Amino acid sequence: MVEEWQATALEDGSSGFQDVTVPGRPAAFAGAEGVRYRTRFDDPRDPGDDVAVVELEGVYARAEVEATGERLDGDWVAEHDAYFEPLRIPFRPGEENELVVTCRAPGDRFGGIHDSELVPEELRVPGIWWDATIETCTLPTIDSLTVTPEVTEEGARLHVETTVLTDGxxxxxxxxxxxxxxDLNARGMMERESVEIDAAGKTTVEHTVEIRDPALWWPRELGRQHHYTLTAKLDGAEHSQKTGFCEVGFEDGQFRVNGEPLNVRGVNLLTDSPEDVDRALSVNANLLRAHAQVLPEAVYERCDEEGLLVWQDLPLTGPGGFDKDRGKYLARTLSRQYGAHPSLAAYGVHDDPVDAFASGLGSGFLDGLRLRWRAWRSDYDAALAEEVADAFPDTRPVFPVVGGPGVDGDAASHYPGWDYGDAADIDTLLERYPAAVVAEYGAGALPADADGAAADAAGFDAAKHDRRVPGNHEDSQAYQASLLQTISERLRADRVPAVAFSLRDTDTAGMGIFAHDGTPKASTETLARSFAPLQAFLADP
Known part of the structure; x- marks a missing residue:
């Protein structure tokens, strides 16, 4: 219904618009601090329809929205500042209409990897990244349905929030x-809840559904992925949400899913395509870490179907303070928006708050002393991150801080063989800087077509790479594969949850085991062997 869009950069001083594709990230505006998008359309309503509803998904990072017509739930301009929460605006359009969406770069610390050097500028363009639709409906209607499952001693329950839109x-x-x-052979149910609304606009109604003997959702190697669908109906309108019941805990350095231990083998994700789920499964990963970014619904739906767990970070990375209240608001919004997904296994707050190894170290005696000195200076006060962590529901493990040596994080970011030392130093690192989870480790590697063209690639430190690998892309990929094998297998032998960095490059080279276009590097086969569900290791003599 909304197919033709134009856009212009705010800071170029020009009123000229150019055609763009929405959803998307128009490369023509790479580096822009703000982009204004517009589209024009006729009244989309059929006879009998009362209103139209604009829905924008993945609006990064801050936005103001204005349209022709009368808005039902407030005045124009509508503002939005959480890109992972859909923006829905009901309005009565005119015969001819214009919708204008002004997107701006982050104004605070919660831009995540898209406000960092981990991704190139063309992937950071402020815009409507995931979807843009206009639907029509009669009133009253169900505007949204939020479902949060919980496993209990008696069975399970669903915490339901139903937002009703009415004109009176x-x-x-x-x-x-x-x-x-x-083909799940389980009982369903039906219940009713009264709703009384005194005025036009949006009203949210809360309800709890109790379920006896629920069929649980399991990671793929532990069992089947059982799902349920909850449907809410009101005066001819209905809204459905798919969900599942899964209990996840973390105790004594081990993840437990529905009471069963799970040896976590994960990969960090810097991209956000549903095809990345298949790539993760191809290397035998059972967990994706959404690294300082929030994934679109399409990725979560694939993880739900395939039995792949998700560690979901807040979009917060790198050194610097942040607004605690803003962080808590985003934590509550994030858990409410994605809580229906049984694959959501854990949350993270602050990623890599100290950058002590921007310049790499070698493996000699003096560099070992320098490593200890830098780690000693890597002091970080985790109080703010811990307060934000408390805003997440207690039904999932939360890791307030992921950091390197000396940070004393809840999970470790260790890069032996890349930032310092050798890959085999992982044992020594964990003895000196203990961590229950290693949430990052790895090395960069050149894709086959990137020889000599990777010096400026986002998320890739060419100086560290060239210090380790003097040869071409074959030597580069061989080094990455060897490092990942050494660290992965040592962590698995010690039963330490291991999350490699990263799955796929964001640019012409990077830390990924797949190139940006999805071409596998040599390390994909190596990591698949190291991550095989059943693995035998020869213990050190």
Whole structure:
């Protein structure tokens, strides 16, 4: 319904618009601090429809939205500052309409990897990244349905928030029905909840559904991925949400899923394509870490279907303070928006708050002393991150800080063989700087077509690479593969959860085991062997 868009950069002083594709990240505006998008459309309503609803997904990072017509739930301009939460605006359009969306770069510390050097400028363009639609409906209607599952001693329950949109007072009932998906042989249910609304606009109604003997959702190597669908109906309108029941804990250095231990083998994700799920599965990973970014719904849906767990970070990375209240708000918003997904296994708050190894170290005696000196100076006060962590629900493990040697984080960011020392030093690092989880480790490698063209690649330190690998892309990939094998297998032998960095490059070279275009590097086969679910290791004599 909304197919033709134009855009212009705010700071170029020009009123000229050019055609762009939405959703997307127009490369023509790489480096822009703000981009204004517009589209024009006729009244989309059919006879009997009351309103139109604009829905924008992945609006990065801050946005103001204005359209022709009368807005039902407030005044124009609508503002938005959490890109992972869909923006829905109901309005009564005119015969001819214009929708204008002004997107700006982050104004605070919560831009995540897209406000860092980990991704190139063309992937940071402020815009509508995931989807843009206009739908029509009669009133009253169900505007949104939020479902948060919880496993209990008696069975399970669903915490439901139903947002109702109306043009005046109503006294109705919402009917909730729960049904199992696929060939799951489990009982469904139906309940009703009264809803009384005194004025036009949006009203949120809370409800709890109790479930006895639920079929649980399991990671792929532990069991089946059972799902349920909850449907809410109101006066002819309905809204559905797919979900599942899964209990995740972390105790004594081990993840437990539905009470069963799980040896975590993960990869960090800097990209956000559903195809990345297949890439992760191809190397036998059972967990994706959304590294200082929030993944779109399409990726979560694939993880739900495939039994792949997700460690979801807040979009917060690198040194610098941040607004605690803003962080807590984003934590609550994030957990509410994605809580329905049974694959969501853990949360993270602050990624790599200290950059002690921007210049790399070698493996000699003096460099070992320099490593200890830099680690000693890597002091970080985790109080703010811990307060933000408390805003997440207690039904999932939360790791307030992921950091390198000396940071004393809740999970480690260790790069032996890349930032310092050799790959085999991982044992010594963990003895001196203990961590229950190693959430980052790895080395950069050149894709086959990147020889001599990677010096300025985002997320790739060419100086560190050239110090380790003097040869071409074959030598580069061989070094990465050897390092990943050494660290992965030592961590697995010691039963330490291991999350390699990273799955796929964001630029012409990087730390990924896949190139940016999805071409596998040599390390994919190596990591797949090291991450095999059943693995035998020869212990050191």
């Amino acid at each position: 007072p109503i006294d109705e009932r919402i009917t909730y029905s729960l049904r199992p998906e696929g």
